[in-house]
Amino acid sequence: MIGRALAGLLRLPGAVLWMLLRALAAAVRAVAAILTLGDIVRQERPGPASREAAPAPPAPDARASALVAGALLVSIAATIAFGAAYALGAQTQLLAGTSGVSLAALAVAFIVWGQRLLQQEQITEERAPEPSPEEARRGAEEALARGEREISRRGALGWLLAGALGSLGIAALFPVRSLGPGPDRLLFHTKWRAGAPLVGIDGKPIRAADLLIGSVATVFPEGYVGDPSSQALLIRVEPGLLELPPAQLAGAPQGFVAYSKICTHAGCPVGLYRARTHELVCPCHQSTFDVLAGARPVFGPATRPLPQLPLRLGADGRLRALGDFTEPVGPGFWGMP
Amino acid sequence: MIGHLVLWLDDRLGAASFLRKAMRKAFPDHWAFMLGEVALYSYLALLGSGIYLTFFYTASGDHIVYHGTYRPLDGVPMSEAYASILRISFDVPAGLLIRQFHHWAALVFAAAISVHLLRIFFTGAFRRPREINWLIGVTLLLLAMAIGFTGYSLPDDLLSGTGLRIAYSILLSIPVVGTWSAFLLFGGVYPGADILRRFLILHIFLLQALIAALIGVHLFLIWHQKHTQFRGPGRTERNVVGSPLWPNYTMKSIGLALVIFSVLALLGGLAQINPVWLYGPYEAWQASSPAQPDWYLGWAEGALRLWPAWEIRLFGRLVANPFFPSVLFPVVFFLVLYLWPWIERWITGDARPHHLLDRARDCPWRSAVGAWAVAFGIALTLAGSNDVIANLLGVPVEIVTVYFRVMLGIAPILAAVLTYFVCHGLQERDRQPERRRIRAIVRVNARGGYEEETLPTPDSPAPEPGGGESGTGS
Numbered sequence: 001m002i003g004r005a006l007a008g009l010l011r012l013p014g015a016v017l018w019m020l021l022r023a024l025a026a027a028v029r030a031v032a033a034i035l036t037l038g039d040i041v042r043q044e045r046p047g048p049a050s051r052e053a054a055p056a057p058p059a060p061d062a063r064a065s066a067l068v069a070g071a072l073l074v075s076i077a078a079t080i081a082f083g084a085a086y087a088l089g090a091q092t093q094l095l096a097g098t099s100g101v102s103l104a105a106l107a108v109a110f111i112v113w114g115q116r117l118l119q120q121e122q123i124t125e126e127r128a129p130e131p132s133p134e135e136a137r138r139g140a141e142e143a144l145a146r147g148e149r150e151i152s153r154r155g156a157l158g159w160l161l162a163g164a165l166g167s168l169g170i171a172a173l174f175p176v177r178s179l180g181p182g183p184d185r186l187l188f189h190t191k192w193r194a195g196a197p198l199v200g201i202d203g204k205p206i207r208a209a210d211l212l213i214g215s216v217a218t219v220f221p222e223g224y225v226g227d228p229s230s231q232a233l234l235i236r237v238e239p240g241l242l243e244l245p246p247a248q249l250a251g252a253p254q255g256f257v258a259y260s261k262i263c264t265h266a267g268c269p270v271g272l273y274r275a276r277t278h279e280l281v282c283p284c285h286q287s288t289f290d291v292l293a294g295a296r297p298v299f300g301p302a303t304r305p306l307p308q309l310p311l312r313l314g315a316d317g318r319l320r321a322l323g324d325f326t327e328p329v330g331p332g333f334w335g336m337p
Numbered sequence: 338m339i340g341h342l343v344l345w346l347d348d349r350l351g352a353a354s355f356l357r358k359a360m361r362k363a364f365p366d367h368w369a370f371m372l373g374e375v376a377l378y379s380y381l382a383l384l385g386s387g388i389y390l391t392f393f394y395t396a397s398g399d400h401i402v403y404h405g406t407y408r409p410l411d412g413v414p415m416s417e418a419y420a421s422i423l424r425i426s427f428d429v430p431a432g433l434l435i436r437q438f439h440h441w442a443a444l445v446f447a448a449a450i451s452v453h454l455l456r457i458f459f460t461g462a463f464r465r466p467r468e469i470n471w472l473i474g475v476t477l478l479l480l481a482m483a484i485g486f487t488g489y490s491l492p493d494d495l496l497s498g499t500g501l502r503i504a505y506s507i508l509l510s511i512p513v514v515g516t517w518s519a520f521l522l523f524g525g526v527y528p529g530a531d532i533l534r535r536f537l538i539l540h541i542f543l544l545q546a547l548i549a550a551l552i553g554v555h556l557f558l559i560w561h562q563k564h565t566q567f568r569g570p571g572r573t574e575r576n577v578v579g580s581p582l583w584p585n586y587t588m589k590s591i592g593l594a595l596v597i598f599s600v601l602a603l604l605g606g607l608a609q610i611n612p613v614w615l616y617g618p619y620e621a622w623q624a625s626s627p628a629q630p631d632w633y634l635g636w637a638e639g640a641l642r643l644w645p646a647w648e649i650r651l652f653g654r655l656v657a658n659p660f661f662p663s664v665l666f667p668v669v670f671f672l673v674l675y676l677w678p679w680i681e682r683w684i685t686g687d688a689r690p691h692h693l694l695d696r697a698r699d700c701p702w703r704s705a706v707g708a709w710a711v712a713f714g715i716a717l718t719l720a721g722s723n724d725v726i727a728n729l730l731g732v733p734v735e736i737v738t739v740y741f742r743v744m745l746g747i748a749p750i751l752a753a754v755l756t757y758f759v760c761h762g763l764q765e766r767d768r769q770p771e772r773r774r775i776r777a778i779v780r781v782n783a784r785g786g787y788e789e790e791t792l793p794t795p796d797s798p799a800p801e802p803g804g805g806e807s808g809t810g811s
């Protein structure tokens with residue numbers, strides 16, 4: 001009793017889903033029916049095979065002929081219109097409309113012709129069984145085995161042949177190495193050097209006075225504007241707010257703090273700064289970094305903080321790097337410390 | 338005329354007996370069997386439009402300053418590649434139409450392959466003797482994604498550049514060989530040397546040749562093994578019933594091809610897609626938001642977004658975060674997909690050849706597995722747009738992400754369980770056909786009264802569906 005009630009209950013969501021599926025199937029069939037004027041759908045279950053023996057001669061279908069003729073005329077007209085539109089340098093929309101109509105009308109002609117003007121027949125083909133007759137199988141095996149015996153009879157020569165082919169194959173892969181430099185330490189360095197002045201994307205030097213508290217600028221080392229690995233974000237915050245260990249704090253004079261702009265998750269430029277919460281957000285997968293706490297990730301898939309670029313503020317009011325980033329920038333890799 | 342051609346060919350190739358049989362080859366008719374054809378014809382559309390586009394595209398990352406027809410970008414520095422895309426879009430007559438036609442065709446191509454693969458899966462068409470075509474089909478799906486991505490990267494606009502950056506980072510995250518493979522593919526530290534040129538060669542030559550070759554083998558095997566068919570009167574495991582190739586099937590198939598070309602042409606000119614001039618040229622320090630890849634890579638984007646902030650160190654080395662959602666997960670998923678025919682055989686112990694298709698209900702557990710995978714894919718794809726959804730709903734993106742993490746676990750299981758019971762319910766219904774049979778007809782007559790006509794009950798029970806020569810796997 002309870003079992004049956006339970007089974008009934010379980011079937012209820014199934015029934016609802018079934019209704020939905022049926023509605024969906026009906027929609028698909030409707031589209032298919034429009035595409036094929038119904039015949040493919042109707043032929044889902046064909047009549048008895050006897051139809052094949054004597055296909056009924058097609059009834060003279062004047063309406064179908066008229067439809068095909070009409071469609072072909074429309075297609076020709078649309079093609080001419082397309083040609084004219086192209087010659088006159090018309091809008092893309094007009095080109096699409098004319099060529100689309102031309103193709104669609106032609107499609108109608110083909111489908112109606114195929115479905116209504118051709119003799120409809122279902123033919124039956126027998127399938128040959130996949131395995132060949134036993135004799136043929138044994139014959140093939142034997143032919144292969146005989147060749148193999150012939151070759152392996154030469155023992156050492158066979159091995160030598162395998163060695164020659166194998167080593168040639170491996171050597172043929174060597175040129176792949178020329179496709180790029182080895183990684184070496186390339187991922188560990190950027191163009192930042194001690195004393196490198198910070199410049200903006202316009203190449204102009206960044207002065208402390210240019211940046212208000214709460215604002216942010218994309219910076220590069222002088223002479224390397226646009227260098228993808230060296231891009232950094234300079235942010236000015238209220239000096240007292242930074243919660244960094246002393247060594248890092250020393251690289252953030254008067255609340256000017258700079259981090260690599262390359263997301264440690266998958267390398268997108270971390271472009272969004274939420275000044276109110278002091279958070280940097282990566283637009284790609286929403287990793288969020290806390291600017292006050294050394295760009296520690298607080299949300300999203302990123303696991304490592306954005307490396308900090310240590311800065312110093314010169315007497316001339318210009319910001320300079322104290323050196324390169326403290327860690328490799330960007331996404332993680334096998335050899336990353 | 339045709340007669341002369343046949344004789345001429347036969348004199349040289351002895352082709353007459355092949356032609357006689359080929360023209361009378363039977364192709365079963367069912368709307369679901371058109372899905373593979375849709376993929377084939379959108380591939381032809383891609384090939385034609387793609388060849389045209391290569392005449393105008395410049396695969397160069399060298400920077401120039403733009404002074405062309407499109408005024409809003411006048412004076413903006415950009416790569417020659419991006420400028421050539423602007424030229425195609427604004428200066429080449431019909432260039433924009435063909436470019437957008439190409440992009441739409443790529444979306445349809447990937448969609449058709451995916452739906453075709455689902456059809457094959459749910460009907461059990463991958464079973465012996467068609468395992469080879471299953472392997473080729475899954476490979477074609479992977480190649481479609483790869484060729485789609487390389488093509489998407491060529492315009493060198495802000496969105497595609499961001500995608501390239503992520504792809505590089507994913508490569509970089511692979512243990513042991515990651516850095517090397519990223520450096521060899523890109524030619525150095527990102528953005529590398531000449532990456533557009535390399536991707537162009539991959540896109541129009543290497544991947545292209547592979548796809549063309551595999552489609553060829555795929556079709557040859559279908560031809561050789563003959564198409565599968567659904568159960569029905571007169572259809573057995575040992576025959577195939579359908580329209581003859583010539584002329585019926587040919588006319589129908591050309592009609593379908595024209596429908597697809599027509600839809601693509603209309604989409605290409607009326608539905609804007611990938612308006613790269615709005616995204617702007619790629620600059621390494623800029624990113625646009627929201628940024629989503631084309632739909633067929635939505636699952637990968639979603640996986641990257643949902644994977645938690647987690648990575649491990651192995652032997653003192655780093656296995657970085659993107660490795661898990663973007664390398665390990667797809668590798669495992671596609672491995673299971675590749676091996677499915679053998680996994681299923683191992684579970685059911687059914688190693689017989691099958692030429693009659695299952696309906697989805699005939700093998701509830703397989704359909705449940707399929708529903709699980711579909712729901713999983715949809716959930717991942719939706720999660721790939723979590724920022725858009727968050728904006729739409731006015732909810733913080735953090736909450737949407739957590740929601741998707743939970744749904745990724747629950748929704749697929751729900752889908753699988755529902756599918757399982759629906760399939761069993763349908764089987765049940767099939768077993769009691771008399772419940773649905775009309776027993777009597779009640780008519781309103783001209784005077785407003787009712788007349789009842791009782792129909793004779795057939796004495797022979799309806800044929801058992803699911804019968805036939807072979808059992809189903811369950």
Ligand code: FES
Binds near residue numbers: 265268282301
């Ligand atoms: S690249 Fe920044 S979150 Fe993924």
